[in-house]
Amino acid sequence: MNKKLSRTPLLHTLSLSLMLAIGTAQAQTPAEQELLRRVDQLAAELAKLRTELAQLQQQAPTQPSAPAASIAALVEPAPAAQARTVLGGYAELNYNRPNNNGKDAQADLRRLVLGVQHRFDEKTKIVTEIEVEHAVASAGDPGEVAIEQAYVEHQFHPNWALRGGLFLMPMGLLNENHEPTAYYGVERNFVETAIIPSTWREGGIQLVGQLDSGWTLQAGIATGFDLNKWDAASSEGRESPLGAIHQELALARSRDLALFGAANYRGIPGLLLGASVFSGQATHSQQAASSRITLWDLHARWTPGRWDLSALYSRGSISNTAALNMPLVGSDSLIPARFDGAYLQAAYKLWEQGSYVLKPFARWERFNTASRYAELGAGLTPEASDSERVVTLGANFEFAPGVVLKADLQRFRLNKDLNRVNLGLGWSF
Amino acid sequence: MRLALTTAICSVAAMAPSGAFAVDYMTAEAAAKLMFAEADRFELQDWLLDAAQLQAIAALGVKPRSARWQLRLAYKGKELLGVLVADEVLGKFELISYAVGVGADGRLRGLEILAYRESHGHEIRSAAWRKQFVGKAQGAPIKLGEDIANISGATLSCSHVTDGVKRIVTVVEQARRSGRLG
Numbered sequence: 001m002n003k004k005l006s007r008t009p010l011l012h013t014l015s016l017s018l019m020l021a022i023g024t025a026q027a028q029t030p031a032e033q034e035l036l037r038r039v040d041q042l043a044a045e046l047a048k049l050r051t052e053l054a055q056l057q058q059q060a061p062t063q064p065s066a067p068a069a070s071i072a073a074l075v076e077p078a079p080a081a082q083a084r085t086v087l088g089g090y091a092e093l094n095y096n097r098p099n100n101n102g103k104d105a106q107a108d109l110r111r112l113v114l115g116v117q118h119r120f121d122e123k124t125k126i127v128t129e130i131e132v133e134h135a136v137a138s139a140g141d142p143g144e145v146a147i148e149q150a151y152v153e154h155q156f157h158p159n160w161a162l163r164g165g166l167f168l169m170p171m172g173l174l175n176e177n178h179e180p181t182a183y184y185g186v187e188r189n190f191v192e193t194a195i196i197p198s199t200w201r202e203g204g205i206q207l208v209g210q211l212d213s214g215w216t217l218q219a220g221i222a223t224g225f226d227l228n229k230w231d232a233a234s235s236e237g238r239e240s241p242l243g244a245i246h247q248e249l250a251l252a253r254s255r256d257l258a259l260f261g262a263a264n265y266r267g268i269p270g271l272l273l274g275a276s277v278f279s280g281q282a283t284h285s286q287q288a289a290s291s292r293i294t295l296w297d298l299h300a301r302w303t304p305g306r307w308d309l310s311a312l313y314s315r316g317s318i319s320n321t322a323a324l325n326m327p328l329v330g331s332d333s334l335i336p337a338r339f340d341g342a343y344l345q346a347a348y349k350l351w352e353q354g355s356y357v358l359k360p361f362a363r364w365e366r367f368n369t370a371s372r373y374a375e376l377g378a379g380l381t382p383e384a385s386d387s388e389r390v391v392t393l394g395a396n397f398e399f400a401p402g403v404v405l406k407a408d409l410q411r412f413r414l415n416k417d418l419n420r421v422n423l424g425l426g427w428s429f
Numbered sequence: 430m431r432l433a434l435t436t437a438i439c440s441v442a443a444m445a446p447s448g449a450f451a452v453d454y455m456t457a458e459a460a461a462k463l464m465f466a467e468a469d470r471f472e473l474q475d476w477l478l479d480a481a482q483l484q485a486i487a488a489l490g491v492k493p494r495s496a497r498w499q500l501r502l503a504y505k506g507k508e509l510l511g512v513l514v515a516d517e518v519l520g521k522f523e524l525i526s527y528a529v530g531v532g533a534d535g536r537l538r539g540l541e542i543l544a545y546r547e548s549h550g551h552e553i554r555s556a557a558w559r560k561q562f563v564g565k566a567q568g569a570p571i572k573l574g575e576d577i578a579n580i581s582g583a584t585l586s587c588s589h590v591t592d593g594v595k596r597i598v599t600v601v602e603q604a605r606r607s608g609r610l611g
Contacts, residue, residue: 031549075483075493075494075495075496076491086522086523088521088522117522117523119523119546122453122546125546127548153548158454159551161548173581176549176582176583177549177582182584208548210552212554212555212556213555214555214557216551216552243568259514264582266552266555266580266581266582266583267552267555267557268557269555269557269558269561269577269578269579269580270578270579270580271578272581272582273582303574303578303579304578305574305575306574306575349574407499
């Protein structure tokens, strides 16, 4: 113990001596002198800058800058910092005037939709849309209020996302892109309303893949149709068989769920090729006979330069309708075994100036909401319907991005009484 | 039927290419290295357009988003190869981050989507769509439905990114003429 203590003071003394020696030496090293020289140099440069600044201040009054207002007018406002909650919406106001029955002319706020999208984080968001049709919904008025979309989307991979909730079925060209600014004509085409019941949504789970090759793949499981809702006394089923029995997550019968899938290819700029299919049982064990409803479509859209060309074919089938129709014999609307339709459309950007864009278009379509009935026996089987053919000629006139004025003529081949002039005003944001 | 579809879904999922795990696909730095692979260094330069320059840009029918721009200059030795500008535009609801590369000759080197958050329209990231921009200079229309083809279902995203590219090409051309890139 004593030996250790006696060593410590000696070590301290030695280290202190060494430090002092080093310190003394450093005070005189060339490095120190170099640092001092640099400090002097910086001081000189600072003085020079101070002089230049004084000169600039003297010159400033002689160079008046442009007024701030004129600069502001030249600059487009930058997008706001990423908002977590975004509002959107669209609306359609239509005027329909039958040529031969002016007394049946009708004006309608067909629909007004408000959407809210909220992003929780980089991977997760909700998408919602609420719709009011025909302006007023009450016991004494013809309108209705509906939820069009209400789903959560979670991106679990850069190319893949999952959706859960009430979402649009990925079918046709119109169903997922149905704002008035997204289609030509005052009314949506008949094929995508009578055959594909746009706007068509169901509740379920959907996998969405956006592959780098240009493919968009969608598949999932969802609520389907309810054939128990078929009202044989109503004309609704003849206007749109599936529109009469879709459930859209309104206390939806879910004993049987449906599978759906869609593939769209956009790998060539300006071209879209796609196909979709939806299939599910539709009686939910409520009837002795089970019945499967299947709907599929093929579609294409090509936009070379100023042209916008589209084509679509869709077909639906309902199985085992003989057993379901037997008790309904004699009613106005029996359940069809098959229904289909097709359309061709061409539009051209004829004129553009500033925010004004004029796009005339022509559309030909054929559709049949009951192209076949199941055999019920001699004298009992209804006759298949004839196909209706409609030609629509008109123009979309955009006068601001997202606002469109429309006018068109529609000629029906079978139901000539429906020939009409349509005017429309729509917006989307 | 169900089993077949399920199997198809699984096999399709297996085909998915691997990549960064986010809707952010790329940084501006990575885009710069991609478009100017031969560069050995990059230099950030802030540029404030004056009123005359803003008016010159507006006269070409382009509304500059801001008077202040950040240019990422790509050099090989002392030679300037070009400039990269990162920017953002709205898709339909959410912001799209993108980067535009312009060569020292004023021609577009490329377009990269840095982040995309919309539910639809990811196809603007496809190489085929972005390739349409390569080689164009200020004189080209760079306009959707003219020399840039649309992607059906992603019209707003295509339109706004196309407008953004034209804006950047015009701004960079002003920088060239004013000697900022000399």
